[in-house]
Amino acid sequence: MPSTAHSHPPRRRSVVIALTAAPLVALLAACGGSSNAADGGPALALTAALPAAVPKGTTLVVGDPQVEQALKLSGELDNFTFPVTFANISGGPQTLEAFRAKALDLGSVADIPPLQAEWTGVDTRIVAAQFRLQPEAHPLYQLGVAPGVAVRSIADLRGKKIAYSPGQAQGALVLRVLQKAGLTKEDVELVELPSTGDVYPTALASKQIDVAPIGGVQVKRYLSKYGSDGATVIAHGLRDDPGHLYALETSLQDPGKAAAIREYVAHWGVALKWVDEHPKEWIEGYYVKNQGLTTADGEYLVKAAGVRDVPTDWTDAIRRHQATADLLATEQDRPHLDVTTLWDRRFEKVGGTAYRTGKAS
Structure with missing residues (x-):
C-alpha cells in the first residue's frame, strides 16, 4: 500500500503520491x-x-x-x-x-x-x-476547423466529419451543438476518437476530420501552428463549463x-x-x-x-x-x-x- 506521512501535532500533512x-x-x-x-x-x-x-x-x-x-x-x-x-x-x-x-x-x-x-x-x-x-464569453472549448474546410458557424456543420468521444464532455458538447444547429447525427459523420492529448488537433491538421472541440492552450497552439495553412476555430455559443x-x-x-x-x-x-x-x-x-x-x-x-x-x-x-x-x-x-x-x-x-x-x- 502507499505510505503516508508522519503526523505532526496538531495536524497531519496530507500525503502526495503521484501514480499513473x-x-x-x-x-x-x-x-x-x-x-x-x-x-x-x-x-x-x-x-x-x-x-x-x-x-x-x-x-x-x-x-x-x-x-x-x-x-x-x-x-x-x-x-x-x-x-x-x-x-x-x-x-x-x-x-x-x-x-x-x-x-x-x-x-x-x-x-x-x-x-x-x-x-x-x-x-x-x-x-x-x-x-x-x-460561460458563453469564456467557454472551455471552441470548435477547431481543419485547414481548407469551409465552416464559419455551426450552421455549416452539415456533411462534415466531426470528432466524437461518447463518454466524455467533448462528445456531449458535439451532440448539443448539433441540436442547437437543428441537425442530427445522420446529418454529419461522427468519427470516434479519444479527446486526450493532442489527438484532436493532430487529426484536424492531417484532415482526418473536419471539426473537433478543442480547449485550453490547444486553441492557441492550433492557430499558431496551422493558421497559416487555413486552420480556424469558431464559437459554439453554448455553456460548456x-x-x-x-x-x-x-x-x-x-x-x-x-x-x-x-x-x-x-x-x-x-x-x-x-x-x-x-x-x-x-x-x-x-x-x-x-x-x-x-x-x-x-x-x-x-x-x-x-x-x-x-x-x-x-x-x-x-x-x-x-x-x-x-x-x-x-x-x-x-x-x-x-x-x-x-x-x-x-x-x-x-x-x-x-x-x-x-x-x-
Missing part, C-alpha cells in the same frame, strides 16, 4: 482498496447528516491533479486533519476505471462521467461543483470517509479561491513549473477562464444536467435517468461557502 492510473488501480485493488478505521462498521445512510469530525485512521484517495497543486501552492494542504493520497488520475475514463477497482474515493471530472458511471453500473454521487460566471467532484457511494456510506470527503471539499473551495486571487503565483507554480507551459500560455489560460462561480445552490446546475442526460439518453440509446439521484445535496453549501469565505470551517 494503471499502477494505482493494480496496487490498491490488490490491497483490497483504500480503507480506514470505519471498515466493517455500520454504513452511513446516504440521507444521514454528514459526520463533522474525521476519525483517526481515515484515509482518502483522490484523483484531482490540478487542485492537488493548488492545495500545495496555497499552503492549504497543511490544514487537513487526515492524510490524503493523490493519484495522478484525471478525466472520465481513468476515473471510472479506478472507481470500478475501488482504488479511488473521489475524482474530478466534468458533467458526463457521473452519467456514464450510472449507465455502466458504478454508483457515484456529485459532491462539489464549479462553473464560470460568464461544468466541473465536478464525484465520489463512490460506498465511500460516502463509510462514516469516516464521508467526513473526510466533506473536509476535502471545503479545502477544495479554499484552494480555488486562492488560485483566483493569486494568478501570477498560479501561472508560475502550476502552468510553468508543473505543466511545462510558457508564462504566455499560462496568462492566456487564466484570461480565457474568466471569473469562477462555486454555487451554494445547485438547482440550476441540476436542471442543466438533466437536459444533458435526456439528450444523451436519446442520442446514445441510454436509459433515461433522474439526475437528482446523482447529486448529494448534503454537500451543496460546503464548497461554495469555503470559496466565499476562504475558510474550510
Whole structure:
C-alpha cells in the first residue's frame, strides 16, 4: 500500500503520491482498496447528516491533479486533519476505471462521467461543483476547423466529419451543438476518437476530420501552428463549463470517509479561491513549473477562464444536467435517468461557502 506521512501535532500533512492510473488501480485493488478505521462498521445512510469530525485512521484517495497543486501552492494542504493520497488520475475514463477497482474515493471530472458511471453500473454521487460566471464569453472549448474546410458557424456543420468521444464532455458538447444547429447525427459523420492529448488537433491538421472541440492552450497552439495553412476555430455559443467532484457511494456510506470527503471539499473551495486571487503565483507554480507551459500560455489560460462561480445552490446546475442526460439518453440509446439521484445535496453549501469565505470551517 502507499505510505503516508508522519503526523505532526496538531495536524497531519496530507500525503502526495503521484501514480499513473494503471499502477494505482493494480496496487490498491490488490490491497483490497483504500480503507480506514470505519471498515466493517455500520454504513452511513446516504440521507444521514454528514459526520463533522474525521476519525483517526481515515484515509482518502483522490484523483484531482490540478487542485492537488493548488492545495500545495496555497499552503492549504497543511490544514487537513487526515492524510490524503493523490493519484495522478484525471478525466472520465481513468476515473471510472479506478472507481470500478475501488482504488479511488473521489475524482474530478466534468458533467458526463457521473452519467456514464450510472449507465455502466458504478454508483457515484456529485459532491462539489464549479462553473464560470460568464460561460458563453469564456467557454472551455471552441470548435477547431481543419485547414481548407469551409465552416464559419455551426450552421455549416452539415456533411462534415466531426470528432466524437461518447463518454466524455467533448462528445456531449458535439451532440448539443448539433441540436442547437437543428441537425442530427445522420446529418454529419461522427468519427470516434479519444479527446486526450493532442489527438484532436493532430487529426484536424492531417484532415482526418473536419471539426473537433478543442480547449485550453490547444486553441492557441492550433492557430499558431496551422493558421497559416487555413486552420480556424469558431464559437459554439453554448455553456460548456461544468466541473465536478464525484465520489463512490460506498465511500460516502463509510462514516469516516464521508467526513473526510466533506473536509476535502471545503479545502477544495479554499484552494480555488486562492488560485483566483493569486494568478501570477498560479501561472508560475502550476502552468510553468508543473505543466511545462510558457508564462504566455499560462496568462492566456487564466484570461480565457474568466471569473469562477462555486454555487451554494445547485438547482440550476441540476436542471442543466438533466437536459444533458435526456439528450444523451436519446442520442446514445441510454436509459433515461433522474439526475437528482446523482447529486448529494448534503454537500451543496460546503464548497461554495469555503470559496466565499476562504475558510474550510
